[in-house]
Amino acid sequence: MSAASDVWFPRLAERAQAGPSELSAVLALAASGGDLVDFSGGFPDPALFDTRLLAETASKVIETRPEVALQYASNTGLPGLREALRQDVARTQAVTPAEDELIVTSGGVDAMTLISKAMLNVGDAVLVEAPSYLGAFSVFRTHEGRCLSMRNDEHGLVPDSVLDVLEDARMGASRPKFVYVIPDFQNPSGLRLSEDRRERLVEICRQHGLLILEDVAYRDLAYDGSYLRSIYEIGPDVTVQIGTFSKTFTPGTRMGWACGPATVIDAMAQAKTNTDQCAGALGQCILESLLREGHYTQALPRLREAYATRAGALMSAFDAGLRDTATWTVPEGGFFTWLDIPGVDTRRLAEVAVENGLAFVPGAPFFADRTTSSNLRMSFSRTPTDQMAEGVERLVRSIEAVRA
Ligand SMILES: Cc1ncc(COP(=O)(O)O)c(C=O)c1O
Incomplete structure (x- = not known):
């Protein structure tokens, strides 16, 4: 029985009747298993989790601080972890x-x-990159926000496109609330935004009273260990920076942070009392311990090297098999590459690819207007390097089948 024919379906909230989000579809694909060369979800490689250290640290915090680690925490987080995060x-x-x-x-x-x-x-606009992280669209829309696309080129976000969207939004008499940007090894493009563009974005947003929501999920994962000045560093007065340890530590602990103007952070803390009240204290204690003892930063070179190796193997496979068919971004960090296959509808291609034992995410859901797209995202973060060539062969075969 499909959910839509169930007796309870009409009683669901309208937002829930829209069906599974595009993000759920990605996660379902990633979980489907079988003989699949999987480039779908942006998952960290579980082989890189330091399970021994994690087990020791978890035991230690439970034994030494049970009254903290196993208890509710305050809505802003444990003081020790907040200090370590600052x-x-x-x-x-x-x-x-x-x-x-x-x-x-x-x-x-x-x-x-x-x-x-x-x-x-209700109806407030959020400016988003085109393309950008589809999970963010889903969150903004669930909160009745409207996602308006800015413009990206082969170097990432074009900051002046904010002005064009502002102009259009003014015609519609609604003032956008914030601009959502992923400057480092973006999801899905894999691109890193230049410092010049970051500065220009801050300048424009400052001028127009717009908040920037800077998502630094992949900031620690430049393959050469380099960092560019963050948008928060350039404009702390107009930026809320959000980060996650899901990509560099483990998503199993669901740990992240946000920093920015106190008024906004306080309003977020109030909102947290209406969601899960607080981030899990056990994960907070483990993360605090790893940060304080230096284990987090000590692990980064190993992660960078592993993901760089995977990126390199995939780029070699592309060079060997796709040169005449597609273009792609060459990531210098993070988990993703973004392909363009002119003349191919990648939604259709994704269906054919699954039949050929290959999974990736078609490009359309990464655009706020969901335009059909000849793009697709491949996440190589947990694909074994010895499967890259086979994956690209399956991709080429699928493209040929779609074009036939
Ligand atoms: C840019 C970006 N931000 C946030 C997230 C989600 O982070 P978390 O799993 O910690 O909620 C992802 C996951 O794919 C991402 O790519």
């Missing part, structure tokens, strides 16, 4: 959030949820 922000950025300028969240999506609850009235 220092961690300053590790790569010439700015340290004040005590009331940082909140612990249950990962990155939770941070987006909290800011949406804190800032969006």
